[in-house]
Amino acid sequence: MELLFLGTGAGTPSRLRNVSSVALTLTDEGGSVWLFDCGEGTQHRILRTAISPGKIEKIFITHLHGDHIFGLPGLLTSRSMLGTNGALMLYGPTGIKAYVEIALATSASYLTYPLEIVEFEPGVIHQDDRFCVTALPLNHVVPSFGYRIEESDRPGSLDAARLKAAGIRPGPLFQRLKAAERVQLDDGRIIDGRDFLGPSIKGRKVAIFGDTAPAENASLLANGVDLMVHEATLEASMAERANGRGHSTTRQAAQAAKDAGAKRLIVTHLSPRYGKEDEERLLEECRTVFPNTEMAADLTSFTV
Ligand SMILES: [Zn+2]
Ligand SMILES: [Zn+2]
Numbered sequence: 001m002e003l004l005f006l007g008t009g010a011g012t013p014s015r016l017r018n019v020s021s022v023a024l025t026l027t028d029e030g031g032s033v034w035l036f037d038c039g040e041g042t043q044h045r046i047l048r049t050a051i052s053p054g055k056i057e058k059i060f061i062t063h064l065h066g067d068h069i070f071g072l073p074g075l076l077t078s079r080s081m082l083g084t085n086g087a088l089m090l091y092g093p094t095g096i097k098a099y100v101e102i103a104l105a106t107s108a109s110y111l112t113y114p115l116e117i118v119e120f121e122p123g124v125i126h127q128d129d130r131f132c133v134t135a136l137p138l139n140h141v142v143p144s145f146g147y148r149i150e151e152s153d154r155p156g157s158l159d160a161a162r163l164k165a166a167g168i169r170p171g172p173l174f175q176r177l178k179a180a181e182r183v184q185l186d187d188g189r190i191i192d193g194r195d196f197l198g199p200s201i202k203g204r205k206v207a208i209f210g211d212t213a214p215a216e217n218a219s220l221l222a223n224g225v226d227l228m229v230h231e232a233t234l235e236a237s238m239a240e241r242a243n244g245r246g247h248s249t250t251r252q253a254a255q256a257a258k259d260a261g262a263k264r265l266i267v268t269h270l271s272p273r274y275g276k277e278d279e280e281r282l283l284e285e286c287r288t289v290f291p292n293t294e295m296a297a298d299l300t301s302f303t304v
Contacts, residue, residue: 001024001025001026001027001028001151001204001206001303001304002024002025002027002301002302002303002304003022003023003024003025003206003227003229003301003302003303004022004023004024004025004049004051004299004300004301005021005022005266005268005296005297005298005299005300005301006018006021006022006042006045006046006049006298006299007019007020007021007022007037007039007041007042007045007298008020008268008269008270008296008297008298009067009269009270009271009272009298010067010211010231010233010247010270010272011271011272012067012272013039013040013041013272014272016272016275016276016298017270017272017297017298018039018040018041018042018044018045018298019039019040019041019042019067019068019070019071020037020039020067020068020268020269021035021036021037021038021039021042021045021071022035022036022037022208022229022268022296023035023036023046023049023051023056024036024149024206024208025051025055029130031055032055032057033051033055033056033057034056034057034059034060034149035056035058035059035060036059036060036062036147036208036229037060037061037062037069037210038059038061038068038069038071038072038075039066039067039068039069039070039071040066040067040070040071041071042071042075043071043074043075043078045298045299048299049299052082053075053078053079053082053084054079054082054084054086056075056079056088057086057087057088057089058089058090058091058126059072059088059089059090059091060091060092060133060135060147060208061090061091061092061096062144062145062146062208062209062210062211063093063140063142063143063144063145063210063211064092064093064095064096064099064142064143065142065211068210068211069092069096069099072090072099072100072103073100073103073104073107073109076088076100076104076109076111076115077104077107077109077111079111079113080109080110080111080112080113083112084112084113085112085113086113087113087114087115087116088113088115088116089116089118089126090115090116090117090118091118091120091125091126091135092117092118092119092120093119093120093144093145094119094143095119096117096119097117097119100115100117101117120135122135122136122137122145123135123136129152130151131149131150131151131152132149132150132152133147133148133149133150134147134148134150134221135147135148136148136217136220136221137215137217138209138210138211138212138215138217138218139215139216139246140210140211140212140213140246140247141245141246142246144210144212144246145210146207146208146209146210146212146215146217146218146221146222147207147208147209147221148205148206148207148221148222148225149205149207149208150203150205151203151204151205152203153200153201153202153203154200154201154203155178155179155180155200155201156197156198156199156200156201157197157198158174158178158193158196158197158198159196159197159198160174162196163177163196166191168185168191173185176193177191177193177196177197178193178197179193180192180193180194180197181193204227204304205224205225205226205227206225206226206227206228206229206304207221207222207225207227207228207229207260207262208229209221209222209228209229209230209231210231211231211233211246211247212230212231212246212247212248213242213243213246213247213252214243214248214252214255214256218230218256218259218260219256219259219260221260222256222257222260222261222262223260223261224260224261224262224263225260225262225263226262226263226264226304227262227263227264227265227266227302227304228256228257228260228262228264228265228266229266229296230248230253230256230257230266230267230268231247231248231253231267231269232248232249232250232252232253232267232268232269232270232282232286232295233245233247233248233249233269233270233271234247234248234249234250234271235250235274235278235281235285236249236250236251236285237249239252247269249285250267250282250283250285250286251285251286251288251289253265253267253286253293254267254285254286254287254288254289254290254293255289255290257290257293258289258290262290264292264293264294265286265290265292265293265294266293266294266295266296266302267282267283267286267293267294267295267296268295270282270295279295282295283295
């Protein structure tokens, strides 16, 4: 999986940072892209990456503030003008459906692809044989959600050398053994695939949060994740101001990662008041609490 930050600023775009959006590319799934939030100008940022809008299969919106959704109508219609016909699922809090439908209708836009809009209830909002996505409310001035993305564990690899030593020749049988089946050989022996499989490969877990002050559900959503994305709108000394507006400080973001037992933290959604010269100080504030912290910048990517 590859996490690519398209916009990492809070509220309004600045020369340094565009407003919120992050793309998760599922490299093992043919490069499907899941987008989290879509602030204004997101499609311009996408033009500077290898992402093709047709590859975006799902968009998850954390909350309905403009810096997280004003890029949606443009991206949705461009995806259509490019001739894409692959379906798109859009998940978000109540209100996302009316917002998108009114924007498309009043601009006489039409889409060449099926768009399904899901206004979800908290809990598991998507499940297939590869992924489970859970959304729970955080602590902001409007309903704002955090997402937990869990990949299923994969079976371990087949020990071909040991099979060969047992006199079993490579062939269609291997596929069945890899699927942990019991098979009977021509000589009558019964072989259990599970005896020849290495340890299963743990699925990856990622948490991507919307805007939030310290929130009760944070530890639940980010419990033991490989990577957590959390906002850090203001510096540590401005906790009162940050929390009063439903935001977190650097330290509070780091504390959330520590409390949840996350392995790695990436902070984003930085106030436009901060320039390049402030970044080291802000990052240091996080690292005093949670050393394995990095700061997102527009168009930087992280491998999970
Ligand atoms: Zn925001
Ligand atoms: Zn917000």
